[in-house]
Amino acid sequence: MSSKIVDKFLSFIGFEEVEEEIPEKGPELSNIKESGIRSKLSARPELAAVPPSRQTKIVSTQPKTFTDVQVVAEHLKGGQPVIVNLSQVQPEEAQRILDYASGxxxxxxxxxxxxxxxxxxxxxxxxxxxGAGDLRNFTQDTESPEAKAATRWFKSESA
Structure with missing residues (x-):
């Protein structure tokens, strides 16, 4: 009986000994958490070597006439980069090739x-x-001396 009085007194002043039941996590909740963690771990791919991608080839051409530019177009349509050397072509024809390939x-x-x-x-x-140059410079390089002179004259008149 004295223990009951002491317990009441302690509970009155706030020092009561309470045995709280700690709820156990249900098996469903722990299984869900564990399976969620496992699925996240299994969803993350393991480290693996990157498979080599398709090797890209760069095509180099040196057209002699305007009709040779079709080769450039076919390679571009096929997804291949093309290097075009216009050193063997007259400037007027080179400009036409350049315009077509650019288009x-x-x-x-x-x-x-x-x-x-x-x-x-x-x-x-x-x-x-x-890091490559701009195409606008090429049109200036291929202009005839007369066209360059006319351009200079026109620029000096408008200034």
């Missing part, structure tokens, strides 16, 4: 850049060219 490249969401002199790189979509 094909543009239509395929690709790009075209001047590499050096009369050498150009045309690439299909998905290939980036870093």
């Amino acid at each position: 094909v490249s543009f239509a395929l969401n690709g790009s075209a850049k001047k590499v050096s002199g009369e050498i150009f790189l045309f690439v299909p979509s998905g290939v980036d060219i870093i």
Whole structure:
């Protein structure tokens, strides 16, 4: 009886000894958590070697006439970058080849850049060219002396 009085007194002042039942996690909850962790671990792929991708080949061409530009177009349509050397072509014909190949490249969401002199790189979509010159410089290089003189004269008149 005295223990009951002491227990009541202790509970009155806030020092009561309460045995709380700690609820055990049900087997369902622990299984769900464990299976969730396991599925996340199993979903993460193991480290593996990256399979080699399809090897890209770069085609180099040196057209002699305008009709040779069809080869450039076919390779670009096939997803291959093409290097075009226009050193063996007259400037007027080189400009036509350049315009045609640039149009094909543009239509395929690709790009075209001047590499050096009369050498150009045309690439299909998905290939980036870093550090190459701009095509606008080529048109200035292939202009005839008369056209360059006329351009200079026109610029000096408008200034």
